[in-house]
C-alpha cells in the first residue's frame with residue numbers, strides 16, 4: 001500500500017493552497033494509473049476502471065461513494081456498462097490539493113472484482 005493511501009485527508013478549506021507544479025510532479029508518480037487532466041482550467045485527477053458488466057461497475061461506484069462519505073471528500077463518478085471513471089479535485093479551491101492524491105490512492109485499494 002502506498003504511503004498516500006495511509007494518509008488522512010486534511011480539512012478542506014477555501015484558503016488551502018493548490019499543489020505546486022513540483023508537488024504535482026512528485027505526487028502523480030505515487031498514483032501511476034491516474035492522469036492529471038484540466039477541464040475549464042481546473043486541474044483534476046482521473047482514472048477509468050474496467051468491469052465485466054454494469055452490475056459490477058455499479059457496485060464499485062457505490063464503494064467509491066462510501067469512501068467519499070467516510071472522508072468527507074467527494075469525486076465525480078461516471079458509471080457506464082463495464083466502466084467507471086473517477087475524477088478527484090477539490091471544489092473549494094477549484095484545483096488539486098494533496099487530499100485528492102490521497103483519495104485517488106485510497107480509491108485504488110477498492111477491490112474491482
Ligand SMILES: C[C@H](O)[C@H](O)[C@H]1CNC2=NC(N)=NC(=O)C2=N1
Nearest residue numbers: 012072073074075089090091092
Ligand atoms: C460541506 C462539505 O464538507 C464540503 O462542501 C466538502 C464536501 N466534499 C468535497 N469534496 C471535494 N472534492 N471538494 C470539496 O471542496 C468538498 N467539500
